[in-house]
Amino acid sequence: APRPLIAPSILSADFARLGAEIEAVAGTSGDPETRADWVHVDVMDAHFVPNLTLGLPVVQSLLDSTDVPIDCHLMIENPDRWAPGYAEAGAYNVTVHAEAATDPVKIAKDLRAAGAKAGLSLKPGTRLDDHLDSLKHYDTLLIMSVEPGFGGQSFMPEVLDKVRAAKRMVRTGHLNVLVEIDGGINADTIEQAAEAGVDCFVAGSAVYGADDPGRAVAALRASAAG
Numbered sequence: 001a002p003r004p005l006i007a008p009s010i011l012s013a014d015f016a017r018l019g020a021e022i023e024a025v026a027g028t029s030g031d032p033e034t035r036a037d038w039v040h041v042d043v044m045d046a047h048f049v050p051n052l053t054l055g056l057p058v059v060q061s062l063l064d065s066t067d068v069p070i071d072c073h074l075m076i077e078n079p080d081r082w083a084p085g086y087a088e089a090g091a092y093n094v095t096v097h098a099e100a101a102t103d104p105v106k107i108a109k110d111l112r113a114a115g116a117k118a119g120l121s122l123k124p125g126t127r128l129d130d131h132l133d134s135l136k137h138y139d140t141l142l143i144m145s146v147e148p149g150f151g152g153q154s155f156m157p158e159v160l161d162k163v164r165a166a167k168r169m170v171r172t173g174h175l176n177v178l179v180e181i182d183g184g185i186n187a188d189t190i191e192q193a194a195e196a197g198v199d200c201f202v203a204g205s206a207v208y209g210a211d212d213p214g215r216a217v218a219a220l221r222a223s224a225a226g
């Protein structure tokens with residue numbers, strides 16, 4: 001199996017020292033296993049979700065200060081209008097919510113044209129079936145395993161059926177789509193997600209709640225690799 005990707009979410013980091021918090025998982029000294037593959041940035045607008053976090057100016061500064069690929073998870077209304085700006089700024093991957101997008105395939109094309117990878121995210125209650133035929137337009141499929149909005153919630157194992165269905169489609173269609181999972185991923189839950197076929201694991205509280213975030217990254221990757 002390919003190496004599992006670990007994407008710490010800075011939602012659980014100290015926002016007064018974001019640069020240092022990213023460096024704690026992205027620093028190039030020390031054991032490479034402690035290094036994050038991507039850093040996951042949760043953009044929330046207090047409309048699509050009840051919480052408010054940060055937007056493009058902060059993402060721009062983070063992009064200027066680190067080489068680690070930035071994975072932007074846009075939990076915002078009207079992503080058709082706002083998503084391409086994150087790609088133009090240099091985000092590695094930009095994910096929009098199917099529930100918020102007017103034309104998600106058009107957004108994906110805009111993101112790719114701006115040089116980023118394109119992601120589609122589904123809330124726990126959103127069916128995958130309506131998006132299976134358009135899966136080829138995306139580079140990542142982000143399956144939410146909690147209701148989006150807050151860190152530290154409990155993993156919802158029932159969403160793993162969507163992971164399995166997506167992986168079947170990826171295999172039969174020979175698609176280049178990574179399946180990513182977000183919400184409640186920790187030492188107790190990551191193995192079942194890995195067994196279902198998840199390629200990339202977002203973890204907020206499990207990384208930034210740990211005494212040593214780098215060690216937490218290494219431990220999660222080892223558990224996911226089985």
Ligand code: DX5
Nearest residue numbers: 009148149151152184204205
């Ligand atoms: C929640 C965010 C997640 C959040 C996950 O809406 O999308 O990325 O940071 O936090 P944990 O890993 O603590 O569930």
Ligand code: ZN
Nearest residue numbers: 009042073182
């Ligand atoms: Zn997220």
